[in-house]
Amino acid sequence: MSDRRDFFKKIGLLGLSGIATKLVSNDQLSALETLGNQSTSSSPFTLAPLPYAYNALEPFIDEQTMMIHHTKHHQAYVTKLNETPSTNIDFLVDDMTKCKHIDSTTSAVIRNNLGGHVNHTLFWTLLKPNKESKPNSPSGKLAEAISKDFKSFDEFKKQFSEKAAKHFGSGWCWLILQNGKLMITTTPNQDNPLMKVAEQKGNIIMALDVWEHAYYLKYQNKRADYIANWWNLANWEKAEELYQSR
Numbered sequence: 001m002s003d004r005r006d007f008f009k010k011i012g013l014l015g016l017s018g019i020a021t022k023l024v025s026n027d028q029l030s031a032l033e034t035l036g037n038q039s040t041s042s043s044p045f046t047l048a049p050l051p052y053a054y055n056a057l058e059p060f061i062d063e064q065t066m067m068i069h070h071t072k073h074h075q076a077y078v079t080k081l082n083e084t085p086s087t088n089i090d091f092l093v094d095d096m097t098k099c100k101h102i103d104s105t106t107s108a109v110i111r112n113n114l115g116g117h118v119n120h121t122l123f124w125t126l127l128k129p130n131k132e133s134k135p136n137s138p139s140g141k142l143a144e145a146i147s148k149d150f151k152s153f154d155e156f157k158k159q160f161s162e163k164a165a166k167h168f169g170s171g172w173c174w175l176i177l178q179n180g181k182l183m184i185t186t187t188p189n190q191d192n193p194l195m196k197v198a199e200q201k202g203n204i205i206m207a208l209d210v211w212e213h214a215y216y217l218k219y220q221n222k223r224a225d226y227i228a229n230w231w232n233l234a235n236w237e238k239a240e241e242l243y244q245s246r
């Protein structure tokens with residue numbers, strides 16, 4: 001809360017209204033404001049900071065795109081969720097489990113915004129900086145499984161790139177694990193393969209956001225170029241972690 005009048009309303013609620021502004025430094029005011037937010041907030045969803053700087057994914061994804069994507073698009077899903085009653089979704093369980101309860105009776109506002117929040121939260125962790133453009137491919141158990149199920153990593157890249165490029169409109173491309181087998185699938189809008197509404201369900205191993213907001217500033221309408229550059233940033237260590245935890 002940046003509005004000073006509202007802030008003092010908050011510290012009043014905390015029983016701190018006797019503190020005079022002249023006696024409190026800016027740093028102390030800031031700390032009190034944080035305390036006030038924590039103590040009076042009832043919002044179940046929050047936007048976590050990115051695990052890297054907004055410019056860390058350059059030259060493949062630019063700083064402005066990352067900043068708008070995180071602080072405007074992802075923030076909007078979080079804000080909308082906090083304004084919306086939970087309907088048939090239990091907001092107390094973890095976010096992945098919440099997704100598993102989304103079915104055809106779930107309201108569009110919950111389906112879209114919960115999906116948007118969960119998908120982006122995961123997506124940020126499935127990206128990693130690669131300033132030096134080093135070769136980037138999976139290793140370990142996931143690499144073995146990709147070679148087994150797609151013949152080779154290059155063949156997997158080809159199939160994933162095609163599927164992501166051809167997905168009509170906004171959505172996501174996924175590498176999922178379904179009954180022990182890796183598969184590539186896409187979902188529309190902010191759906192994901194955990195949801196009951198997904199045509200192909202499975203545990204998420206890798207994710208690619210193919211909404212235009214993810215690439216339009218740098219790549220305009222050239223989604224294929226965005227995808228080709230994204231391979232440099234795919235966080236295969238995180239994907240391996242997801243694979244081994246299934």
Ligand SMILES: [Fe+2]
Nearest residue numbers: 073209211214
């Ligand atoms: Fe996005």
